Amino acid sequence: MGTKINVVYATAQGELEFDPTLQALGADGEEYWELRVTDLVPLPAGATLFYLPGRSPLGIDAGGEVETITEQGITAVAAILPQGYTRLFLPAYQREPDAPRLPLFGYTAVAFKDDQLWVAAHRTDELNKWDPKFFNTPELSDLIQEKLAQAPQNRILKQLAHCAKEYHCFTAQNIFYGRWEGGIPVSPVCNAQCLGCISKQVAECCPSPQGRIKFAPTPEEVVEIALPHLSGDEAMVSFGQGCEGEPLMAGTVIKEAITRLRQKTQAGTVNINTNAGLPDVLEELAIAGLNTARISLFSADPEYYRFYHQPQG
Template identity: 45%
Template sequence: MFLTLFNNQKGEVLEHKGLTMLGRSGSEWVEPEPEEMIPLPRGASLVTLPGHIPVGLDKSERLTYCETDPSHSSQRVFAVAALLPQGFTRTLLPACVNSSSMEILPLLGYSAVGLKNDKIYVAAVQTDEHRKWHPTYYNTDGLPARINRMLKKHPRNRIYNQLAKCSLEYSCFTAQNIFYQRWEAGIPTTCTCNADCLGCISESHLKVDSPQHRLNFVPTVEEITEVGAEHLQNAREGIISFGQGCEGEPALNGANLAQAIIRIRQQTAKGTINLNSNAGYWDGIKAMCDAGLNAMRVTIFSCDQENYNNYHRPRNYALEDVKKAINYAGDKGLRVSLNLLTFPGFTDREDEIEQLLDFVGKNQVHAIQFRNLNIDPDYLLEQFPGGGQPVGINGMMHILQEEAPQVKLTSYTHPVE
């Protein structure tokens, strides 16, 4: 049994000794199974859900709202959730109710938490090794000096200035890796997009601010080449990725990116060139694949046509175009991954799993990267209220391993060997 946690008016996270923790799967409040909970991993953080009060079970197993501090009945409390580091996929949402109908939660990936034996647990499963993305390796004291050195080395390259902003203002790890010269590094290149995704983090379509501002210039081929070649020549296990949180759809800039890929490969054969994309713009995808792209990660909320359209709201493309791009990339020898936007109670529904299995069975998908969807749960479920029975995130992963053993289950992009 896990105890419910809450945040008091002093900002302290405390347990309610008389309230058993609940989690949330879709619209249902559920008691977590032991395999759905793990000790809070290093690098995770606890956050308050403003305007939301926790829900649990009292000693008579009655559903109970925790509106006030049990030790100070005059003081209000709020629900608590965890934000997971890379490499972990949440299994349950926090069980809470919105006490203020005006409050839409910021675009974050909230996971249920509870206390057991004086230790905080979170509803999650580890889906990848997370050392490279551990927060201890980022935002270090030496980062500003590294940024200044790179800006002095490349004073006219606007991409480095954008990445400096992303590093210092947004604490973006892929931006910081450019300056640490290691692992996967992002190169933003595109202002526009061909979709209006509900959970877009650079151009909000909800009544909540986006956590990032979108790129406001189009880099030259020379600027892109300079950043990409510099990283791949010098980085440990280097990856450059087009398609970042601060930009639109990079394939729309595919002509320039294709030229940059060719020029980068003229300077170095090292490392992996990756594209994060919705794969909806065929001309751009084809040009980049032909130029020497190594890997492509395709973001997808659902493999069901109607649900796909309702979430991604594509402009001038359809899910069939995405399939065409995936298979062309596979034919060209690229490693193709799905960036599966994962939401407990939706992604693990039986009908969604069937559609996903059909998709990976008929198209050249080599891996599924589980990405915790950053969005207010109440808002999302207003858009997708019905559907099949959830089997649990752990259950879904077991089904995928059994039914599609050729597809690797992971959390992020790895170097192409």
């Protein structure tokens, strides 16, 4: 007999249980696959478990048939993984007709084996700077208040405080910790309507996990945050965050901010996360002193690219 990998579910009281009679499944598109030992790693430190309302867990019974757990109040369970892990399967469930839509998170299949929880994923990167143990620390609240007191009129800083506390955003928190990659949102608008946008769902198909900024920052606000941050430990300031649109749409502000920053310091790295839909603007930023760029690309196939990104204009 092979190793038992059992279905995990949440009770109506929010407690986790497992079904010893059902083998765990993972979803891949519209197909379900029996989870194997080679698909799994122990639930990583810093992972977050979610119950999925209106979704009944699926498993395989002793006869090899897919079975749905239909008891009242029982729901499927998923994990959201920390950085450095690549998920292999989505959670397997049967969606009820009136099930609420889920926020756009990276849901991963969860299973029970050898008296512990496992997830359908592999560790693919050693990203120690994103280890959850370095974030949401007891001193964070005081650091936020201290930084806000230094720049009480800075709207970006107020937004970052919100992101750090409410969304637990690591790049926002890094601004207050004074280290590593710190995010600086600058654009309330976008030149695309990506299906998986996490800050604004035009069609309201599902809840956005973050709210997009509603103001246009000034170069002065950017420099006020970025200049001291660039003197920190392995520092990077990064435009193009989850709480904004396309940063190249604010190219004039970014260019002026980079110019002022590089007149005062050559320390640290200035980065942008972008869809690169305005290549001329990106080139101008590179000339001004932008060091690195991460470009999001759903597909190199024009049809699939347009289907997902839905470029505007």
